[in-house]
Amino acid sequence: MPSSPTEPLLDPAVAERLKRDDHGLVAAIVQQHDSREVLMLGWMDDEALRRTLTTGRVVFWSRSRQEYWRKGDTSGHAQFVKSVSVDCDGDALLVEVDQVGAACHTGARTCFEAGGPLPVVVGARPTETGGPL
Numbered sequence: 001m002p003s004s005p006t007e008p009l010l011d012p013a014v015a016e017r018l019k020r021d022d023h024g025l026v027a028a029i030v031q032q033h034d035s036r037e038v039l040m041l042g043w044m045d046d047e048a049l050r051r052t053l054t055t056g057r058v059v060f061w062s063r064s065r066q067e068y069w070r071k072g073d074t075s076g077h078a079q080f081v082k083s084v085s086v087d088c089d090g091d092a093l094l095v096e097v098d099q100v101g102a103a104c105h106t107g108a109r110t111c112f113e114a115g116g117p118l119p120v121v122v123g124a125r126p127t128e129t130g131g132p133l
Contacts, residue, residue, distance in 0.1 A: 010046040014053075019090040020045070025061060026093055030103065033082040033096040039103035040111040042071075044093065049084075056081050058095055077101030 009015075018026050025043040032039055042060035044052065048068055051059040058071045058079040072078030079097040086093055108114035 008050070010050040010053075014049070014086075015046055017086050017090050018046075018049075021091075023063070025063070026091060028058075028060065028093040028095050030058065030079060030095045030097055030099075032099050034098075037110060038112060039079075039097070039099055039109075049093070052081060052095065053084060058097060071103075072100065075101065075105075077103065079103070 020026055024045045026045075026049070028042045028044045028049075030039045030042065031037065042058070043063055044059070045061045048059045048061045051057075051068070051070075055070075058081060059068055060071065061067075062069050078100045079095075080100070082096045082098060084093055084095050102109055104111040104114045106114040
């Protein structure tokens with residue numbers, strides 16, 4: 001996953017704020033900037049984040065293909081970056097985008113729409129000991 005020697009590195013001030021997993025990756029949650037709709041989750045290393053911050057298009061590291069990929073290059077469903085924030089722990093990024101077309105590789109608007117909901121007990125509240133009522 002290293003960048004080539006001629007490319008600049010991620011700004012050290014940004015890099016030091018990140019807490020990466022054992023593979024050098026940080027989770028990147030992608031959200032539509034105006035509707036706040038959560039579109040997908042991808043993974044970034046320092047180089048993918050550098051490319052995202054400097055090109056205005058979202059770039060991920062593919063864990064399965066072991067390569068960088070820019071969202072929309074093959075599908076035409078591009079993500080144009082509006083802002084990127086790091087969470088308080090430094091282990092997740094929020095990438096706000098203007099999504100063109102579907103965000104999910106299935107053709108669905110969001111990956112969470114494509115995956116579907118799980119059953120949840122609505123309105124359940126924990127007791128003082130942390131267990132269910």
